Amino acid sequence: MLIAPGVRERIVNIALRDDEGGLNLDMKADVIADLDLRGRAAGLLIGARFDSSAKTDPETGKPNRQIFANHRWIRYRNFMAAFEDLSRRFALSRRRSDVAASARNETLLNPMIAGKAKEKIGYPAPVRARGFYRTTTDAFEKLALEMADATRKNPRATFDSPRPSLGVPKVVAGMAPRPKMRLRLRPLVDNDPRDEAADLPDMPMRGRLR
Structure with missing residues (x-):
């Protein structure tokens, strides 16, 4: 780091x-x-x-x-580029996972969310949360696909313009800060409830800062 x-x-x-x-x-x-x-x-x-x-x-x-203003900007650029990368990986993995599960005659993700898995699974979605799980998962995948489609139509529409080719150290316009940051799942180091989840943000008010 x-x-x-x-x-x-x-x-x-x-x-x-x-x-x-x-x-x-x-x-x-x-x-x-x-x-x-x-x-x-x-x-x-x-x-x-x-x-x-x-x-x-x-x-x-x-x-x-x-340097605080630049620090805030760099961390925003880091996060959005990492989020874009994570969203693409999620969209690809969700589809490939279901295709592979179908080939193995296993339950797909949506029936699992709906509580209809034929296998025994841990941490099932609570009945009252199943609709939230489904709509939020679909919305996240839709966002990933929309972002990807925007980049196909306009290569500049991305939070991380790629280098011209692998191994080329040249910095290009629109490239995220380097070395590139990536979002990864990792275990928490303790059981402090304050570390387990972020606070719920409020809805943005009218006349937000510009």
């Missing part, structure tokens, strides 16, 4: 001597205090870079280079 766009600008490199940090468990108090000062300086530098009211760079004393 050190080289990831949207992350790398929030990192400060703190140089360490051979007798500092790591597994040097017998560091002297003055060495620890010196490391503490360097850590505090790094915190001040990052804080200033993301503080629109900070006028001076605490490292150089020169006018502060504010």
